[in-house]
Amino acid sequence: MQLQSTPLLEVEQLTGGYSRQRPVLHQLNFSVYAGEMVGLIGLNGAGKSTTIKHILGLMQPHTGEIRLKGRAIQADPTAYRRTYAYVPESPQLYEELTVREHIELAAMAYGMRREDYEARSSALLEEFQMSAYANRLSAHLSKGMKQKVMIMSAFLVRPELYIIDEPFLGLDPLGIRSLLELMVKVKESGAAILISSHILTTIERYGDRYLLLQKGKLTAAGDMDALRAQAGMPGASLDDVFCSLVTRGEPH
Known part of the structure; x- marks a missing residue:
């Protein structure tokens, strides 16, 4: 290349x-x-x-x-x-925040516009089969689901x-x-x-x-x-x- x-x-x-x-x-x-x-x-x-x-x-x-x-x-x-955005080997989430709140927190940290956040977060939740878990607390997620939250947060902010x-x-x-x-x-x-x-x-x-x-x-x-x-x-x-x-x- x-x-x-x-x-x-x-x-x-x-x-x-x-x-x-x-x-x-x-x-x-x-x-x-x-x-x-x-x-x-x-x-x-x-x-x-x-x-x-x-x-x-x-x-x-x-x-x-x-x-x-x-x-x-x-x-x-x-x-x-x-x-940059970082996806660690071991997911690091706040137990008292939901999946959706984690993604929104990433958007706020990178200064994303609300309309960009809405469109991208919906697409990512669907892509990773996490739409049904959007309002679930991270404390109740499997390790694989937690990893998906980290990945979605990283790719959300582009x-x-x-x-x-x-x-x-x-x-x-x-x-x-x-x-x-x-x-x-x-x-x-x-x-x-x-x-x-x-x-x-x-x-x-x-x-x-x-x-x-x-x-x-x-x-x-x-x-x-x-x-x-x-x-x-x-x-x-x-x-x-x-x-x-x-x-x-x-x-x-």
């Missing part, structure tokens, strides 16, 4: 983690452009979720910089955060960047299909997607580029042809390439 000249998300020389004495991430450099889906892949403990937390502004880098649309979070936290962490866990097959169709639609509209997932067959089918993390270091990056070339496995699947690259030895 043809990438624009200016990245939407820029990560430069990012070193970070919970302790300065033992950083989790080591000098990460990568960019994400409008209109592409980038898969963040790696074994458990590789640093994927820590990377996402730094991009979200939940953790501060030890060194390096993260910019969205050329802006670091310190310059304008509200504008920075309105650039940000420029979607940050999605292991979204398929707990979703039923129809929910997975609806999510994938939405991701294709927003990507075609020009939004960017950074997605972390262990479901490599799905990531390969829908992704444009991939970032392989090993022990907090970026050890491979690029499209399928680039990863296959690095692994010396022409024509191989992402699953096979991944297994080969992560078992060749520890990154230094």
